[in-house]
Amino acid sequence: NAGVTQTPKFQVLKTGQSMTLQCAQDMNHNSMYWYRQDPGMGLRLIYYSASEGTTDKGEVPNGYNVSRLNKREFSLRLESAAPSQTSVYFCASSEAVGTSGGFNEQFFGPGTRLTVL
């Protein structure tokens, strides 16, 4: 049981290049999330997928796209990287429970450290 895995761990891009960050979970969770973490800013939600087949924008979606490939996998794509996208990216998953008494414990991957030059 690996939990949430992310690839790659590190990446350096030049401005304008594109790349896809991969995330997979083996906990049979319905919901998955992408966050970015910047110093002094905490974690900010980029996109999330409440369930397979759905995606929605979070707090900072500009410059990113996502794909919920199946229940296990949720990828984040930068089409034309910019220096402002230099950050640490975290993927998370949770069993979204909509009934009373449920809760939203999110389990995080180890992160991808991205530098855009």
Next chain:
Amino acid sequence: AQSVTQLDSQVPVFEEAPVELRCNYSSSVSVYLFWYVQYPNQGLQLLLKYLSGSTLVKGINGFEAEFNKSQTSFHLRKPSVHISDTAEYFCAVSRSGGSNYKLTFGKGTLLTVNP
């Protein structure tokens, strides 16, 4: 919408001293509250959570937090810290019940434990 304010960006303490990390939240609906810990170069790990019931919740590694609805606070405490507690701590909130998919995080408090 919910928001979280962590009142201290950095908290330096000496080993075996008590510590309190402060968190206040704002919400127009009932909430669930969480504390996450991030050790250097690692992902986030859930430390403890408040869902309902007793307002004093205990978590891993000897940490505890108290939910105070009237003061909209959820402060994290430990009576005696260790060097290994050095990490960044994040308070987070989500609405309770319904479509409680989204967590809103505070900006984090860096706890540094010195020998």
